[in-house]
Amino acid sequence: MSTASHSFTGNTAIVGIGATEFSKESGRSELRLATEAVDLALRDAGIEPAEVGGLVTFSSDTNPEINIAQSLGMGELSFFSRIHYGGGAACATVQQAALAVQSGVADVVVCYRAFNERSGNRFGLGVQDRPPAANAETAHFSWYSPMGLLTPAQWVAMAAQRYLHMTGATSEDLGRVAVADRKHAATNPKAWFYQKPITLEEHQASRWIVEPLRLLDCCQETDGGQALVVTSLDRARDLPGTPAVIRAAAQGSGDGQEMMTSYYANDLCELPEMGVVARQLWETSGLSPADIQTAVLYDHFTPYVLYQLEELGFCGRGEAKDFIRDGNIEMGGGLPINTHGGQLGEAYLHGMNGIAEGVRQVRGSSVNQVDDVNHVLVTAGTGVPTSGLILGVDR
Numbered sequence: 001m002s003t004a005s006h007s008f009t010g011n012t013a014i015v016g017i018g019a020t021e022f023s024k025e026s027g028r029s030e031l032r033l034a035t036e037a038v039d040l041a042l043r044d045a046g047i048e049p050a051e052v053g054g055l056v057t058f059s060s061d062t063n064p065e066i067n068i069a070q071s072l073g074m075g076e077l078s079f080f081s082r083i084h085y086g087g088g089a090a091c092a093t094v095q096q097a098a099l100a101v102q103s104g105v106a107d108v109v110v111c112y113r114a115f116n117e118r119s120g121n122r123f124g125l126g127v128q129d130r131p132p133a134a135n136a137e138t139a140h141f142s143w144y145s146p147m148g149l150l151t152p153a154q155w156v157a158m159a160a161q162r163y164l165h166m167t168g169a170t171s172e173d174l175g176r177v178a179v180a181d182r183k184h185a186a187t188n189p190k191a192w193f194y195q196k197p198i199t200l201e202e203h204q205a206s207r208w209i210v211e212p213l214r215l216l217d218c219c220q221e222t223d224g225g226q227a228l229v230v231t232s233l234d235r236a237r238d239l240p241g242t243p244a245v246i247r248a249a250a251q252g253s254g255d256g257q258e259m260m261t262s263y264y265a266n267d268l269c270e271l272p273e274m275g276v277v278a279r280q281l282w283e284t285s286g287l288s289p290a291d292i293q294t295a296v297l298y299d300h301f302t303p304y305v306l307y308q309l310e311e312l313g314f315c316g317r318g319e320a321k322d323f324i325r326d327g328n329i330e331m332g333g334g335l336p337i338n339t340h341g342g343q344l345g346e347a348y349l350h351g352m353n354g355i356a357e358g359v360r361q362v363r364g365s366s367v368n369q370v371d372d373v374n375h376v377l378v379t380a381g382t383g384v385p386t387s388g389l390i391l392g393v394d395r
Contacts, residue, residue, distance in 0.1 A: 033223070061114065088385050112352075118223050156303065
């Protein structure tokens with residue numbers, strides 16, 4: 001795999017972000033949510049719908065590209081793409097958009113994700129109540145479902161228990177991630193848990209979901225939509241807002257990868273898929289962890305935040321617990337993470353709201369703004385084939 005350079009790096013940018021409110025009962029269709037978010041993102045960018053040439057979303061999104069185009073009067077499309085693997089798709093939608101823009105296939109591409117994940121189809125239920133399907137995508141679950149491993153929380157808990165055993169990390173270390181996220185969410189008026197911080201004691205008192213995961217180790221279920229607008233950096237400089245330059249974007253799948261159940265990997269204390277992404281991000285951007293001022297790390301479950309800190313090189317193997325205990329992930333620390341509150345505190349939008357926070361940090365408009373931001377790292381879902389971004393200030 002060659003990672004010497006990616007032509008879109010430094011030549012494309014996110015120029016617009018838009019989101020609906022984040023709720024537990026939106027009261028409207030998923031198409032309406034998607035359309036609202038896209039409309040807001042285009043308004044933020046200062047771009048007319050008719051200028052959009054491409055749309056990118058998730059394979060699991062229920063909102064067809066042509067319906068978004070019709071609803072907003074976009075007209076003809078020259079590019080449309082969908083990324084698989086749930087939350088692992090988030091940053092890859094931006095990569096696809098950047099590739100299309102850089103190649104000249106479309107001048108403006110919008111990435112979007114919208115769902116009623118609380119009031120409608122709840123992903124946290126896993127494979128329960130799904131009709132059996134004898135195909136390659138679902139067959140591997142037959143090895144785990146009979147053992148009671150039915151939900152994402154149960155799948156993650158299997159690996160997380162091993163991680164705690166091998167590294168000496170504890171439930172309290174996981175709780176420190178939740179506490180930091182909720183602390184940041186508490187000052188974010190857009191967050192579901194606005195003005196609702198938690199203490200480590202409250203985390204420890206929350207009920208078990210499946211050991212070692214407590215209730216407050218698990219992300220929310222959210223109704224809402226988020227959209228992002230990507231175009232060339234040259235075009236971005238003619239727009240009214242501040243662009244977030246795409247310094248790097250990558251996808252990754254590990255050797256022998258499975259969908260959240262890679263239990264036969266060489267080491268259950270690693271995330272090989274994020275390792276593939278990390279190598280590309282650093283090599284193609286020419287940056288290192290020392291160049292990152294803040295990060296948005298996919299926090300569907302707290303243990304995988306510790307894994308990612310190590311996989312991305314912010315600390316050594318087994319050292320994430322110490323990195324977190326030292327207060328590094330909170331405001332004022334060495335690497336504040338999830339300054340919007342993350343999926344534990346703001347909303348669970350399959351990571352798309354995290355990309356928007358990365359844009360705000362580059363713009364200097366976050367409610368929890370980190371000082372002197374030059375580069376922000378954003379990751380997508382882990383335990384599945386995944387993706388990542390580095391966004392930077394236009395110099």
